[in-house]
Structure formats: C-alpha cells, structure tokens
Amino acid sequence: MRRDTFLKSLAAMAAAGALPLSANAAANLKMMIPANPGGGWDSTGRALGKALQDAGVASAVSYENKGGAAGALGLAQFVNASKGDPNALMVMGAVMLGGIITGKPPVSLTQATPIARITSEYNVFVLPANSPFKTMKDVVDAMKKDPGSVKWGGGSRGSTEHIAAAMIAREAGVDASKINYVPFRGGGEATAAILGGNVTVGGSGYSEFAQYIESGKMKGIAVTSAARLKGINIPTLKEQGINVEIGNWRGVYAAPGITPEQRKALTDMVLAAMKSKSWAESLEKNAWTPAVLTGPAFDEFVDREFASLRAIMVKSGMI
Structure with missing residues (x-):
C-alpha cells in the first residue's frame, strides 16, 4: 500500500x-x-x-x-x-x-x-577478552568438573540464554539445576559484568555484544542458531557437538x-x-x-x- x-x-x-x-x-x-x-x-x-x-x-x-x-x-x-x-x-x-x-x-x-x-x-555466548578459556569446549569441560565454577551471565531467570545454558548443561551430562546462572535486569548490566570478569561466560542477542566482539573486548564462542549467522564468523553450538538450538x-x-x-x-x-x-x-x-x-x-x-x-x-x- x-x-x-x-x-x-x-x-x-x-x-x-x-x-x-x-x-x-x-x-x-x-x-x-x-x-x-x-x-x-x-x-x-x-x-x-x-x-x-x-x-x-x-x-x-x-x-x-x-x-x-x-x-x-x-x-x-x-x-x-x-x-x-x-x-x-x-x-x-x-x-x-x-x-x-x-x-x-x-x-x-x-x-x-x-x-x-x-x-x-539468536543468542551468542561470549567470553571476556582476558578469559583463560578460548572455546565453548573449555567452558563445558570446566562445568563438567564443577558446575558451580562456571558463572553464566545473562538476562532474567527464564530468558532464552538461561534456557540455552541449561540445555548445554543437560547435553554435557551435567545436572542443569546446579548451573551457576547470574541474572541481570538489562543488557547494560550484563555487558558490564562480562567486561569486568564478574561472570565466566555471557549470553544475549548478537546485537548487544556486536561492538565489543568487533573491538576485541569480547570473544564470541557460540551461537544458538542452526547455521552460522550471515557475515558473523562464530560457530554454532551444533558445529561444536552440542545439540542445542533456540531462538x-x-x-x-x-x-x-x-x-x-x-x-x-x-x-x-x-x-x-x-x-x-x-x-x-x-x-x-x-x-x-x-x-x-x-x-x-x-x-x-x-x-x-x-x-x-x-x-x-x-x-x-x-x-
């Protein structure tokens, strides 16, 4: 019209x-x-x-x-x-x-x-630039040894990144109820926590982390889509052997x-x-x-x- x-x-x-x-x-x-x-x-x-x-x-x-x-x-x-x-x-x-x-x-x-x-x-999971971890496998391996040692940061309880973290734990054979999830009221708070190293790994929509990934302040380690996002060189969870997809x-x-x-x-x-x-x-x-x-x-x-x-x-x- x-x-x-x-x-x-x-x-x-x-x-x-x-x-x-x-x-x-x-x-x-x-x-x-x-x-x-x-x-x-x-x-x-x-x-x-x-x-x-x-x-x-x-x-x-x-x-x-x-x-x-x-x-x-x-x-x-x-x-x-x-x-x-x-x-x-x-x-x-x-x-x-x-x-x-x-x-x-x-x-x-x-x-x-x-x-x-x-x-x-779709969500993207990121690490702060100075993290000792390099890949999602590193995160999952640490979670297998001690679920509480990995702090997942993201939106409120029940957010898609919270659900995705629980699904990743389940796929890895970890009791999802024992994951250490830290909820934030908004993307600004979550971003600050990730950049400050107050959480191990952060999750949110790509748009919220794009500038930090592009500037090298964060490292994108996985996306929750079935295929890689167009123009974004971050592997999917499925590529890494983790059968999780959520939008x-x-x-x-x-x-x-x-x-x-x-x-x-x-x-x-x-x-x-x-x-x-x-x-x-x-x-x-x-x-x-x-x-x-x-x-x-x-x-x-x-x-x-x-x-x-x-x-x-x-x-x-x-x-």
Missing part, C-alpha cells in the same frame, strides 16, 4: 472511531520497555518508536523503562496503569514468557492485548481493555512502521531477522511458545 493511500485509510478509520484517540493527526504513543536501558528490549522499543514516527503514524513516542523479573514488573505496571489506553504499547518476547513460567507473577500476559511479533534473534523473538502488546477496532488500528500502525526506512536500518544494524506475525496467528503462536518453553525448561531441570 502506498504511504499516501495508507494515511488516507487512517483518516477514514479515525473518523469512524477505530483509531487511538490522538490518531486523527498522528498518535502520541507511550512505550513500556520492561527492562533496564541498554538491552534488547530497550533497543527494540526505541527502534520501533522511531519507525512509527518515520512512517508518519506517531507524532511522538515517550518511553518508560521498568526492569526486573524477566519483564514481569514492567508487565504488571503496564497492565495496571494502562487499562483502556489506546495509545499504550509494551515490548515483550520469549524472555517474558520464560520469566512468567519460572516466576509465576500475579499478573498474566493474557490481560494485555496482543499486537504483533516483529523480530527474531529469541520479540513482539509488542497493547493495553488491556481496548476495543477490537483500536487493536486493529494499532496493528496497522505497527505494520506501517515495519515498512519504514528507519526499521530496515535497525534490522541491518542489529542483525535482527524480520518475523512479523499479527492477529489470531500471533495469539496462537504465543500459546504454542508457552507450551514449548515450559516443556524445554522441565526437560532441562529448570522447573
């Missing part, structure tokens, strides 16, 4: 009351980022906000960071403070599902309104209690943002894979992901 045609359709929907209240011109959106600054959700939320403005469907986007409990603290605040607000969005993803499974927070993701899955990204996706939800028409309007706005030049640049810069899914298909995907992650976590000894 041409941009001028799209904007005309927005105007028609606004006249019919199908758009967020401020969207007669362009919406003033509020973006909840349920993590501390510097991580994947933070960069995703701010990139999406910029793309919404670039597409002409948002006149302004304000951001609020609320980290902790794999996004559950931000989810609780979003659910309780944004009921019926057609201009509120929240970044979420696989990490939040894992955190809900392990933490059992008092609020439920089903209280919010699904909008879209937008990206997929990390990110999406966006809207507030509880909005109307079906308002949900559709927000979905159309996000889809418009996905077609913007700004979003294309963010995908390339961060090595994100576009993975757009909306409507009932997204609802069903989230349900399947809950079941799949729970099964993986039970099998890996995490719950």
Whole structure:
C-alpha cells in the first residue's frame, strides 16, 4: 500500500472511531520497555518508536523503562496503569514468557492485548577478552568438573540464554539445576559484568555484544542458531557437538481493555512502521531477522511458545 493511500485509510478509520484517540493527526504513543536501558528490549522499543514516527503514524513516542523479573514488573505496571489506553504499547518476547513460567507473577500476559511479533534473534555466548578459556569446549569441560565454577551471565531467570545454558548443561551430562546462572535486569548490566570478569561466560542477542566482539573486548564462542549467522564468523553450538538450538523473538502488546477496532488500528500502525526506512536500518544494524506475525496467528503462536518453553525448561531441570 502506498504511504499516501495508507494515511488516507487512517483518516477514514479515525473518523469512524477505530483509531487511538490522538490518531486523527498522528498518535502520541507511550512505550513500556520492561527492562533496564541498554538491552534488547530497550533497543527494540526505541527502534520501533522511531519507525512509527518515520512512517508518519506517531507524532511522538515517550518511553518508560521498568526492569526486573524477566519483564514481569514492567508487565504488571503496564497492565495496571494502562487499562483502556489506546495509545499504550509494551515490548515483550520469549524472555517474558520464560520469566512468567519460572516466576509465576500475579499478573498474566493474557490481560494485555496482543499486537504483533516483529523480530527474531539468536543468542551468542561470549567470553571476556582476558578469559583463560578460548572455546565453548573449555567452558563445558570446566562445568563438567564443577558446575558451580562456571558463572553464566545473562538476562532474567527464564530468558532464552538461561534456557540455552541449561540445555548445554543437560547435553554435557551435567545436572542443569546446579548451573551457576547470574541474572541481570538489562543488557547494560550484563555487558558490564562480562567486561569486568564478574561472570565466566555471557549470553544475549548478537546485537548487544556486536561492538565489543568487533573491538576485541569480547570473544564470541557460540551461537544458538542452526547455521552460522550471515557475515558473523562464530560457530554454532551444533558445529561444536552440542545439540542445542533456540531462538529469541520479540513482539509488542497493547493495553488491556481496548476495543477490537483500536487493536486493529494499532496493528496497522505497527505494520506501517515495519515498512519504514528507519526499521530496515535497525534490522541491518542489529542483525535482527524480520518475523512479523499479527492477529489470531500471533495469539496462537504465543500459546504454542508457552507450551514449548515450559516443556524445554522441565526437560532441562529448570522447573
């Protein structure tokens, strides 16, 4: 759809009351980022906000960071403070599902309104440049001798890197419940811990560590994808004889209690943002894979992901 045609359709929907209240011109959106600054959700939320403005469907986007409990603290605040607000969005993803499974927070993701899955990204495991270890085999060998001696640093409990670490332990014949996993509220905190040598090995999306890998401050030792990431010379876990593959996706939800028409309007706005030049640049810069899914298909995907992650976590000894 041409941009001028799209904007005309927005105007028609606004006249019919199908758009967020401020969207007669362009919406003033509020973006909840349920993590501390510097991580994947933070960069995703701010990139999406910029793309919404670039597409002409948002006149302004304000951001609020609320980290902790794999996004559950931000989810609780979003659910309780944004009921019926057609201009509120929240970044979420696989990490939040894992955190809900392990933490059992008092609020439920089903209280919010699904909008879209937008990206997929695989995790990379890294060592600080001065680590005595050189490869994932070195890490696994040390873990076999003493599981507690290897500190795995990453996102909150239940994050994809936490699950991946547990799966690696299980593949190595180590009791996954005994791994020494150190959770952080945001990518910035995890990065600082890795660079400072406060953890043995760190895991996160490639985009969060890219500058440190390229500058030589970190050494990438494994990715959780089936094949090597395009243009990135880091071996997969499977290449190294560790049969583990797990991806990390990110999406966006809207507030509880909005109307079906308002949900559709927000979905159309996000889809418009996905077609913007700004979003294309963010995908390339961060090595994100576009993975757009909306409507009932997204609802069903989230349900399947809950079941799949729970099964993986039970099998890996995490719950």
